[in-house]
Amino acid sequence: MDRIISQLHQISQGTGIPITVGEAVESSTVAMGLSDQKNTLLVQGMILDQAVLFLVYNGQRALRPVVLFPQIKQSTNTPIVLLATQLSTVERREYLRHLLPFMTSDGEMFLPFMGTRLLPGLVTEQQVLPPDKLAPAEQRLALTLVMAQLIFERSPEHAQTRPELAAFSTANDRFLIKSGQRFADTIGKQVNINNRVTFNRAAKQLVARGWLKALGETKDRVYACQFNSRRLFEQIAPFLTSPVQNANRVQFAEFPTSTIADDFLYSGVSALSKVTMISDNQALPTIIIDRTQRQKVLSAGQSQLGAASGCEVQVSKYQLDGFNRLFKQIQDYPENVLDPFHLYALYQDDRDGRTQGEVEELVDQIWNGA
Incomplete structure (x- = not known):
């Protein structure tokens, strides 16, 4: 619950839109199966003066919220809003296609019941999706992120003392790469991404897939992804290629x-x-x-x-x-x-x-x- 409050506070500060958080709703009172109840958190809240029900899905089933929304609507007339750290290109496309409201830590916002589509300048829809399989540099970067997140999740004190992990940090529900050059100078030497050009080429593709977000100008650009190693691996797994x-x-x-x-x-x-x-x-x-x-x-x-x-x-x-x-x-x-x-x-x-x-x-x- 504290993490949701922190995430919504971050979104509110970043967008300037007043958001308040209320009480959690017992999942057992909503029309969902036991597995979905275990992996779903529902919280009452307000966006401006509109009452909403925030939904956080922590399961591993891709695009499961598309199924959950119609089920939950049977139990409430309150608009439901999916709360996520960030969305992949495929997730965003499917949620928009199903008119499924969402908000992300990156400031993406689709609230059709309030007349709010997407905040200008924050989302660029890709007309062509990247190839089905990852290129070698992409794969190295993606798997490095999974392993680095695992280290930070299990041993944060250890992670902060390791020189090769100096390019990474965490901020609430996000995992950050401080810069491409910092990555290349540290962990990049170990995973053969040892210059900024190679890093930028790989990062650009991961951004196109929606797994990374680029924040800031070129010189001081920071890259962010959701701080959840299991979910990140589940996203990239279908795209992995034999080494x-x-x-x-x-x-x-x-x-x-x-x-x-x-x-x-x-x-x-x-x-x-x-x-x-x-x-x-x-x-x-x-x-x-x-x-x-x-x-x-x-x-x-x-x-x-x-x-x-x-x-x-x-x-x-x-x-x-x-x-x-x-x-x-x-x-x-x-x-x-x-x-x-x-x-x-x-x-x-x-x-x-x-x-x-x-x-x-x-x-x-x-x-x-x-």
């Missing part, structure tokens, strides 16, 4: 060899077998390396053509070891194993229901525990 560029089978005299011992991560089923209950019955282990290491590994293998052992070598689209180090700040995890989010991206479209189920459970346990 693997290509794969080769390489023979070595022994594995792992000193040539690559410090430069690889276990991937595929070999990785899953180390962090889930799945068994690795493959003849060869699977590792993943980045393109800069490819020639060194292949050369080492070619010099051992008569070897009896070897491995399946995947070449990644970008460096991945930094994400492993970042995830280890969230929870205990092996040093040389592909992180859960990239394993999810690797297997989310896999036809084998066994591996697909394992990666989904692996990611789910990050928030829900074992």
Whole structure:
């Protein structure tokens, strides 16, 4: 409740529109299922002199408010207003299409029952949505935000003392990137977004998707997103793409060899077998390396053509070891194993229901525990 009061106070100050908050409404008194009652908060309030019912949905079902609004209207004649931190491009488009009133922390406001559409200058509707899948730089930035939020959620004191996390801060329900240059100079070095040009290109696409908001002028621009790692991941998950560029089978005299011992991560089923209950019955282990290491590994293998052992070598689209180090700040995890989010991206479209189920459970346990 305190968070809602703070959020509405922020919106009121930013827009100059008087907003007051009243009493919470018991969800059990409204026509909703038990799951929706658990994930929905209803609060009475006033916008100017108009009584409203603010709705906050904390569940993971995308666009669920579109279903909830007609149900709740059966129990009240008071206009309902969805209260959100920010909306993705898809969410905004669907809520406008269904004439669903909303207010966001960014100042977006659609209140058709009051004759208020959208505050000028705050919303630019995209005529063309970005591609279905994330580009490599986009994906690196999006997953970095998810992991950084997890660290801030679980260990805020730890997060504030880590130099690589100095580009981030929190403000009520928002997660902030202080500047693109600050990002590139700190955490960017770890996730291969180590210059402002790469950051700006990736951030521009995330803004177009509605996952980030750009605030301020170019020189002092701050980027903001909702401070909710689970919801952010749920938004980006359908757009993730496999981190693997290509794969080769390489023979070595022994594995792992000193040539690559410090430069690889276990991937595929070999990785899953180390962090889930799945068994690795493959003849060869699977590792993943980045393109800069490819020639060194292949050369080492070619010099051992008569070897009896070897491995399946995947070449990644970008460096991945930094994400492993970042995830280890969230929870205990092996040093040389592909992180859960990239394993999810690797297997989310896999036809084998066994591996697909394992990666989904692996990611789910990050928030829900074992």
